Amino acid sequence: MANFNPQSVVVAEIDSKQSYVPALVSLSVLYFMMGFITCLNDTLVPFFKNSFTLSYAQSSLVQFYFFLTYGIVSIPAGKIVEKIGYKNGMVTGFCIAALGALLFYPASVMHQYYLFLAALFVLAIGIVILQVAANPYITVLGPAKTASSRFTLIQGIGSLGTTVAPIFGAYFILSGIQGQGTSSDAVKYPYLGITALLLLIAAAVYVMKLPEIKSESVDSSKSETVPDKRILNFRNLKLGIPALFFYVGAEVSIGTFLTNYIAITLGVTEAAANSYVAFYWGSMIIGRLFGAGILNYLKPSKVLSFCAVSAIFLIAISLASSGYLAVWSMIAVGLFNAVMFAVIFSLSVHGLGKYTTRASGFLSTAIAGGAIISYSQGLLIDHYNWTIAFILPLLCYLYIVFYGINGYKPNT
Numbered sequence: 001m002a003n004f005n006p007q008s009v010v011v012a013e014i015d016s017k018q019s020y021v022p023a024l025v026s027l028s029v030l031y032f033m034m035g036f037i038t039c040l041n042d043t044l045v046p047f048f049k050n051s052f053t054l055s056y057a058q059s060s061l062v063q064f065y066f067f068l069t070y071g072i073v074s075i076p077a078g079k080i081v082e083k084i085g086y087k088n089g090m091v092t093g094f095c096i097a098a099l100g101a102l103l104f105y106p107a108s109v110m111h112q113y114y115l116f117l118a119a120l121f122v123l124a125i126g127i128v129i130l131q132v133a134a135n136p137y138i139t140v141l142g143p144a145k146t147a148s149s150r151f152t153l154i155q156g157i158g159s160l161g162t163t164v165a166p167i168f169g170a171y172f173i174l175s176g177i178q179g180q181g182t183s184s185d186a187v188k189y190p191y192l193g194i195t196a197l198l199l200l201i202a203a204a205v206y207v208m209k210l211p212e213i214k215s216e217s218v219d220s221s222k223s224e225t226v227p228d229k230r231i232l233n234f235r236n237l238k239l240g241i242p243a244l245f246f247y248v249g250a251e252v253s254i255g256t257f258l259t260n261y262i263a264i265t266l267g268v269t270e271a272a273a274n275s276y277v278a279f280y281w282g283s284m285i286i287g288r289l290f291g292a293g294i295l296n297y298l299k300p301s302k303v304l305s306f307c308a309v310s311a312i313f314l315i316a317i318s319l320a321s322s323g324y325l326a327v328w329s330m331i332a333v334g335l336f337n338a339v340m341f342a343v344i345f346s347l348s349v350h351g352l353g354k355y356t357t358r359a360s361g362f363l364s365t366a367i368a369g370g371a372i373i374s375y376s377q378g379l380l381i382d383h384y385n386w387t388i389a390f391i392l393p394l395l396c397y398l399y400i401v402f403y404g405i406n407g408y409k410p411n412t
Contacts, residue, residue, distance in 0.1 A: 020141045023210045027141075028157045029201055030090060030134055034127055035161030036168075037097065037194065039255065039281055041066055041120070043169025044187070046259045046270045051184045052113045056257065057378035063256050065117045067248070067370030069124035074364040077125075077132040087210050089133030094202035097126025101198060104191035108184045116184070126198075141211065156288055162281035166259075170274040174259075231355050237362070239407035240348025244366035246396035247340050249373025250311070253393050254333060255280060256374045261386060262327050276327060280334040287338025295339065304343045305404030307336040311397045319387050330390075340400065347408040 041062050049059035081089035100123025107115035138154055172190045232238050258280055262273035295303060311333045318329035348363055349356045373396065380389035 020211065022208055023137070023141050024154075026090075026201075026205050026208060026210065027134055027138055027154055030094075030130060030205075031154050031158035032161040033094075033097075033198065033201065034130055035158035035281075036165045037101075037123065037127060037161075038066075039162040039165035039277075040169055042166060042255045042259060042277055043173050043274055044116075044120075045256050046263075046274070047169075047173055047187065048113060048116065048184075049260070050270070051111075054113070055378070056260070056381040057375060058113075060256055060374045060378035061117055062120060063252055063374040064371040065121050066124045067252060067374070068368055069121055070128055070370070071365040071368030073125050073128045074132065074367070075361050077129045078361070080129065081133045086133045086137045087205065089129055090137075091202050091206050093126045093128075093130035093133060094198050094205065095126070096129060097123050098195045098198035098202065100124070100126055101191045101195040104187055108188040111184050116187075156285050159281065159285040159288065163278045163285065166274050166277035166281065170271045174269075174271040174274050231352075231358055231362070233411070234352055234355070234359070235411045236350060236408050237348050237352065237359050239403055240344060241362055241366050243344050243400055243403040243407065244341070244348065244363055245369035246373070246399050247337075247344055247369070248367050249369030250393035250396035251337050251340075252370035253374040253377045254330065254390075257377065257381065257389070258330065261330065264386070265322065265326050266324070276331060280331045283332065283335040284338040287335045291339035295343070300343045300347060301404045301408050303404075304340060304347070304408075305401050307338075307340055308397045308400040308404060310336045312394055312401070315390055315394045315397075319390055344400070344403065347403075350408075351410050 044062045045059045048054060048062060049056070052058075080092070084092065100119050100121070103119035103122060104116065107119050168190075173186050175186075255277065258277050259270055259274045262268070262276050263270050266273065291303070314329045314333050314336070318326045321329065345360075345363060349359050352359050373392065377389050377392050380392060
C-alpha cells in the first residue's frame with residue numbers, strides 16, 4: 001500500500017516527555033488497519049463483479065472512488081489536522097472510517113452498488129485523514145536520526161495488514177461467492193465487525209495519554225507568495241509527480257485484478273485465487289527490510305531503476321507463460337514495489353528546501369493514479385484481453401525506469 005506524507009504543517013516540538021511506546025503501539029495498530037482496509041478492496045472487486053454482474057471496468061470503480069479520494073481530500077485533510085491536532089486527527093479519521101464501514105450494512109440490505117461506492121468514498125476520507133495525522137507524528141516520536149527506521153518499522157506492520165486482508169477476504173467474503181448469486185450479504189457482517197473494531201481503536205486512542213505535538217503553519221510570507229508554477233520549475237519534482245502517479249497506478253491495478261487473473265490462469269475459484277494475493281502484498285515486507293539496508297549503500301536512483309526494470313521483466317514473463325509460472329511471476333512484482341514510493345518521493349523533493357512542504361501537496365495528489373490506472377486497465381480487459389491490459393502497468397514501470405535514470409536529476 002502506498003504511504004504518502006501530504007501534511008501542510010511543520011512539526012515544531014513535542015511537549016510531553018512521557019514514554020513513546022504507547023504512541024508507537026497505537027500507530028502500529030493504525031497502520032495495520034489502514035493496510036488491511038485498503039487491500040480488502042482487492043477482495044471487493046471480484047466479489048462485486050459476481051454479485052452485481054459487472055464488467056471489469058465497472059468492478060474497478062471500487063478502487064477508482066477509493067483512491068480518487070486521496071487526490072481530492074489529502075490537502076484539505078492537512079488543514080483539518082493542523083487545526084485539531086494529530087491525536088484528534090487520528091480519532092477523527094478512525095470515526096469517519098468506521099462510518100464508511102457501517103454504511104456497508106444498508107448498502108448490502110438494499111443491494112445497491114452505488115451505495116457501496118459511496119460507503120467506500122466515506123471510508124477513504126477517514127483513511128486519508130489517518131495518513132495525514134500519523135505520518136508526521138511518527139517522525140517526531142524519538143530521536144531524529146532514527147526516524148527513518150521507525151517509519152520503516154511502522155510501514156512493515158502496515159504491510160502485515162495488507163497480507164492478512166486477502167486471507168480474511170477469501171475466507172469471510174469470497175468463500176460463498178459461487179452459490180450466493182446476486183446478493184451482497186457476505187460483506188454485511190465482516191464490515192460491521194470492522195466498524196466495531198475501528199470505533200474501539202478510536203476510543204482507545206482518545207483516552208490514551210499520547211505525547212502532544214505543537215505544530216506551526218508554514219510561513220506564509222515564504223511559501224504562499226511563491227507561485228505554483230515556480231515550484232514546478234524544479235525538474236525532479238515536475239517529472240516526479242507523474243512517476244508517483246504511475247507507480248501507485250501500477251501497484252494498485254495489479255493488486256485489483258490479481259484475483260481474477262489467478263483464477264482464470266489456474267482455473268480455480270476466486271476464493272482460492274484471493275489467497276495468493278496475500279503473497280503479492282506480503283512480499284513488500286521482505287522488500288522493505290532488504291531495501292532499507294540496500295539503500296544505505298547504493299544510490300536510490302539506481303535502486304529505483306533496478307526495481308522498475310525487474311517489475312517489467314516479471315510482468316513480461318507472466319504474460320508470455322502460463323500456469324504457476326505466470327502466477328508467481330506477477331506476484332513477485334510486489335517484492336520490487338516495496339521501496340519505489342519512498343524513493344520516488346524523496347528524489348522528487350530533493351533540493352527543494354523551503355518548498356518541500358508545498359511540493360508534498362502536489363505529490364499527494366498523485367495517489368489518484370490508483371483510481372485512473374486501475375479503471376483504465378479494467379476497460380482494456382473488457383475490450384481486449386489480459387495481455388493487452390497488463391501492458392498498461394508495464395508502461396507505467398517504463399516511465400519509472402526513465403525517472404530513475406534521468407528524470408530525478410535537478411535542473412542543470
